[in-house]
Amino acid sequence: SSLRDRELTLNDFEIGKPLGKGKFGRVYLARERSTGFICALKVLHKSELVQGKVEKQVRREVEIQSNLRHPNVLRLFGYFHDKKRIFLVLEYAGHGELYKHLRKAGKFEEWKAAQYIAQMAAALKYLHKKHIMHRDIKPENILVGIHGEIKISDFGWSVHAPNNRRQTMCGTLDYLPPEMVKPGGKDNFYDEKIDLWSLGVLMYEFLVGEAPFEDTPVMTQRRIARGEMTVPSFVSPEARDLIKKLLVLDPSKRLPLTEVEQHPWILKHCLAKGG
């Protein structure tokens, strides 16, 4: 019977090397015995999820990600649990975490950054068409597949737009848009345009090697709220133009994803479709 037709259990898998650990669990290389299918098995401990009050978030991650099919979105093939743990059967991304490649390289060459941003725009367009906003776009949540293509992973924060987030968030503020850092921002309604802002922050970080508003937490919030950032002179004029069209305070004035895909900086570095 095919993988999808029956309840999976841990015995269906041979567990390989640990690939790494995330905030709430470890990821292992695994092979499904009957088919030899290689995948990544993410193990979450129920006790930790309850402590972290994230069980709802994990349920949402599973629900959302298991219905997504896109080359730049990491597949969730299935899940199962035993008394103590939840197991997510995920697509194996052969080249690991994008942020490790970014830290190793310092910053990416413009052609590579443009290809990654084009793939991110395609993935976000797919998600937004399903009224899903990711809300946590950053290098740490992007993996690299065996052919160098990027895969958005970790949908723990994604929700159906529009939304006003209740769950407290932790980790870096660098990627938050103005509408979420402004006082009262948390209780305003915001929509998928927050991912456009994060795409601009991601593009800046790819090209410069650090986030545009990186500072102390208080200063970061203030600089985001005012859109205060400078683009170094080594960044090409076309790239600077696209960054400026994404890092716009007013969400309604941010460049739509279709226009990101057709921006001269993207077309210059990516084989134009049908070109």
Ligand SMILES: Clc1cnc2c(Nc3ccc(N4CCOCC4)cc3)nc(-c3cccnc3)cn12
């Ligand atoms: Cl989900 C998921 C699917 N695939 C992966 C993956 N794949 C992966 C591939 C290759 C290498 N190596 C390539 C040679 O140099 C050493 C690392 C690491 C991870 N990693 C993580 C992960 C998660 C947390 C920390 N660290 C890695 C999660 N993954």
